Amino acid sequence: MLYLFIVIFIFIAIFISFSHVFSSESRSIPYVSKETLLLLLLIYSTLLLSFGLLYTVLHIEGHPVLLERGELISGSYFSIFFRSVYFSAITILTVGYGDITPIGIGRAIAMTEALIGFVMPAAFVVRVVLHMDGRER
Secondary structure (H helix, E strand, O other): OHHHHHHHHHHHHHHHHHHHHOOOOOOOOOOOOHHHHHHHHHHHHHHHHHHHHHHHHHHHOOOOOEEEOOEEOOOOHHHHHHHHHHHHHHHHOOOOOOOEEEOOHHHHHHHHHHHHHHHHHHHHHHHHHHHHHHHHO
16 A cells, blocks of 8 residues: 555656646746756656656566566665666666666556656757747847
């Protein structure tokens, strides 16, 4: 039951992080600034940790989602969590080394994560351009 709450919390964190990109509220900070870069870094960090925790929870609950060198990831909780976060980072940053591969429902989760990682920079660029265009008028 605790894992269900963790999974729900993960989805809420992902939704909130992703919604900051498309937020239409005007802010007093400029879009091209250290604050914007920090916001992007925090959003990416939240997303990759959230997806890493999701892979970990699914694995611990008996739904294997990741293979390393053709075998299920194993070890202590922290070892599984570290490998899951590593896989999440290389997936969201669209690097994809191939040393850890998703299986089962992990494939759908990895595709979603890769899509988010691919769209995030474009969304920030569009947001900055639209904001700068609006300030010139």
